[in-house]
Amino acid sequence: MGFATSSSTTCMLFLLLLLLPLSAVAQTNNGRVDVGASLTATNDASPWLSPSGDFAFGFHQHGNADGFLVSIWFDKIPGETKTLAWYAFGNGSPVLAPLGSRIQLTAEDGLVLRNPSGEQLWKSDITLDEAGYAVMNDTGNFAIRSRNSDMLWQSFDQPTDTLLPTQIMEKNGRLFSRQSENNFSQGRFQLRLQNDGNLVLGAVNLPTNLVYDGPYYSTGTYDTANESNSGDRLIFDEAGGVYVLRKNRERVYLQTGAILPTPAADFYQRATLDFDGVFAQYYYPKRSAGENRNWSTVWSIPDNICS
Numbered sequence: 001m002g003f004a005t006s007s008s009t010t011c012m013l014f015l016l017l018l019l020l021p022l023s024a025v026a027q028t029n030n031g032r033v034d035v036g037a038s039l040t041a042t043n044d045a046s047p048w049l050s051p052s053g054d055f056a057f058g059f060h061q062h063g064n065a066d067g068f069l070v071s072i073w074f075d076k077i078p079g080e081t082k083t084l085a086w087y088a089f090g091n092g093s094p095v096l097a098p099l100g101s102r103i104q105l106t107a108e109d110g111l112v113l114r115n116p117s118g119e120q121l122w123k124s125d126i127t128l129d130e131a132g133y134a135v136m137n138d139t140g141n142f143a144i145r146s147r148n149s150d151m152l153w154q155s156f157d158q159p160t161d162t163l164l165p166t167q168i169m170e171k172n173g174r175l176f177s178r179q180s181e182n183n184f185s186q187g188r189f190q191l192r193l194q195n196d197g198n199l200v201l202g203a204v205n206l207p208t209n210l211v212y213d214g215p216y217y218s219t220g221t222y223d224t225a226n227e228s229n230s231g232d233r234l235i236f237d238e239a240g241g242v243y244v245l246r247k248n249r250e251r252v253y254l255q256t257g258a259i260l261p262t263p264a265a266d267f268y269q270r271a272t273l274d275f276d277g278v279f280a281q282y283y284y285p286k287r288s289a290g291e292n293r294n295w296s297t298v299w300s301i302p303d304n305i306c307s
Ligand SMILES: *[C@@H]1O[C@H](CO)[C@@H](O)[C@H](O)[C@H]1NC(C)=O
Pocket: 135, 137, 138, 139, 143, 166
């Protein structure tokens, strides 16, 4: 056993130890976030990543906004301005976190966001039990679970302007548009699965949030004479189908003839209510030779926004 051997072994071990924490940061523990973990809003903060790295939860500075949005975004899509799948929202406006704010997963309240002086800006509402851990899922859903793994809160239940594959919207659920591309305040349009099962797109009266009569699009999925024909949920499935599921299990697809290129797993997908009132399904190739990668439209409704 020469001295040289053992010192090079020591050296290798030392290198390994240096490398380990870096790979641990990149992987974030299978998307798992433990109680007590926190993120701070800075320009170079690393987010909580899903296992594949496709989705990230954290602070994102968007446009000229004076602060950071607590949000979920498609992390592998290049570009400084990320496509957001979700952002924290309250009272008609996005939650803007000033530089140095901190979000922490707590047992009592789930996620709690505080500004640098410690004032609470936002929290996830969990009531059934204490949080045990959270997961940034590869589907783009951020879920807070109890120690027994019961679901306590999930971003999929609080959609903003976007739905993702595997996301379901129940009756009375809604999407609302932004003011503009870079202004995340609540805009003029709403997609709502009404209590009667009808899915409607309409303009909203902002202070009251009531939809003006005469939606400019509706699936007509309601039947007051026979409930089983009425819509029950809006589903975005993994294969890229977007449909109202009637109580009788029949599907009413929103896409008219247009279909996603296959295999669906090769594309990121989202369905977004854009600020101009158009609801559209988009796809983006996960892998391909760089240049012309962009979000492309699969279908959009209404067909002609001008009419
Ligand atoms: C992620 O979501 C999928 C689909 O809903 C689910 O089957 C899986 O259990 C989730 N993973 C975790 C770690 O929660």
